Amino acid sequence: MKVKxxxxxRERIGKAEETIEPPSSVHTVGDLIAWLSAxxxxxxxxxxxxxxxxxxxxxxxxxxxxxxxxxxxxxxFPPMTGG
Amino acid sequence: MTVPVTIRVQAEDFDVAREIAAISEDRTDxxxxxxxxxxxxxxxxxxxxxxxxxEHYPGMAEVEIKRHVDEAIARWPLQGVTVIHRFGRLTxxxxxxxxxxxxxxxxxxxxxxxxxxxYLKTSAPFWxxxxxxxxxxxxxxxxxxxxxxxxxxxx
Numbered sequence: 001m002k003v004k005x006x007x008x009x010r011e012r013i014g015k016a017e018e019t020i021e022p023p024s025s026v027h028t029v030g031d032l033i034a035w036l037s038a039x040x041x042x043x044x045x046x047x048x049x050x051x052x053x054x055x056x057x058x059x060x061x062x063x064x065x066x067x068x069x070x071x072x073x074x075x076x077f078p079p080m081t082g083g
Numbered sequence: 084m085t086v087p088v089t090i091r092v093q094a095e096d097f098d099v100a101r102e103i104a105a106i107s108e109d110r111t112d113x114x115x116x117x118x119x120x121x122x123x124x125x126x127x128x129x130x131x132x133x134x135x136x137x138e139h140y141p142g143m144a145e146v147e148i149k150r151h152v153d154e155a156i157a158r159w160p161l162q163g164v165t166v167i168h169r170f171g172r173l174t175x176x177x178x179x180x181x182x183x184x185x186x187x188x189x190x191x192x193x194x195x196x197x198x199x200x201x202y203l204k205t206s207a208p209f210w211x212x213x214x215x216x217x218x219x220x221x222x223x224x225x226x227x228x229x230x231x232x233x234x235x236x237x238x
Contacts, residue, residue, distance in 0.1 A: 007138055007210035008221050059143040061206065075140060075208075079224035082137065082168060082209025083121055083180055083200055 001068070003036075005046070006077035009053065012046035022068075029055045030064035032074065046076075054079060086156050089165040092144045097167045097181055106163040106185045113162050117192040119182045119200050125175035132215045135222075137170045137179070140208035144168065151202040155184070158198070159191040166199060168209060201232040 004017045026035045030050070037047045047053060055062050056075045068074060087106070091097075099120055107113045123135050152164050163185035173179060182199045186192040203209075211222040 004140070006140055006208065007212070056140070056143055056208070059140075059146045061147075075143065077140070077208065078210065078221065080205060080208055081211045081222045081224055082139070082207045083204035083228075 001071050002073045004073065004075040006075065008078055009046045009076050013042050027067060027069070028064065029057070029062055029066045029068060029074070032068055033064070033076070052078060086161050087163045088149075088152055088156075089167075090145055090148050090152065091167045092139060092141070092148070093167065093169060094171040096169070096178055099178075099181060102165050102167070102181060102183050106165055106183050110162075112187065113185045114187040115189040115192040116183060116185045117189070117196045119180075119196050120178060121180035121200075123173045123175050123177045123179055127213065127215070130215045130217060132175065132213050134172050134174050134214045135179070136172045136212040136214070138210045138212065139168070139170045143208050147207045148203065151199055151206070155195045155198055159184075159186065159195040161186050161191060161195055164195070164199070166203070168203065168207065170209065198235050201228070201235060204228045205232040 001020060002017060003020050005013050010016050022032060022035050026032050033047050033050050033053060036043045054077050057066060057071045058073055099118060103116055103118060107116055125131050148166050152166060155161060155164060161184055165183040167181040169179055180203065182196050184192045184195045205228050213220055213222050
């Protein structure tokens with residue numbers, strides 16, 4: 001699946017997007033945050049406050065308990081500040 | 084009747100007068116047009132900002148705006164809605180966002196415009212980065228914006 005990062009999440013991870021293949025033990029958005037955080041310090045830094053992180057699956061906002069099964073694109077970003 | 088909707092996410096500026104004309108021209112049933120323009124503000128917490136750079140999530144930004152426009156149309160008797168949100172680097176005085184709502188009467192147009200702005204601030208995927216003499220930093224989300232959006236949620 002494709003993962004996209006925006007704003008300071010993107011800056012901390014050091015890339016705007018990537019393709020990942022998480023193991024089958026990763027079921028939810030929250031699991032995916034934990035799995036990515038364990039990869040290296042840049043991910044751990046980006047996701048150090050998981051409650052602040054917002055997520056979207058295929059262009060729709062989701063909660064951390066949302067399943068990632070069947071997702072084509074998952075995005076992680078800080079709270080939005082548009083308008 | 085299908086309500087005419089215009090949604091644009093763009094780097095270019097927009098012309099407020101032209102957008103007002105576009106929503107009401109060639110028809111005689113519109114009685115009220117409300118516009119909200121969001122403009123890049125120079126003074127911010129005692130500092131003068133040099134610029135705002137807006138990052139967005141292409142694809143999702145349009146979908147998320149459309150979702151709230153559809154909800155506004157379901158809640159109020161609207162005759163037209165236009166939402167334009169810019170991205171990229173903007174300097175003080177420049178336009179950021181425009182919401183135009185048309186209805187037969189003013190109350191629906193006012194309320195729908197306010198509803199749309201409250202949701203654009205808290206759920207449309209845009210992020211502002213501020214540049215000032217102090218340096219560059221991401222603008223933090225504000226609790227009062229969340230509270231403003233929450234008041235439209237029916238108990």
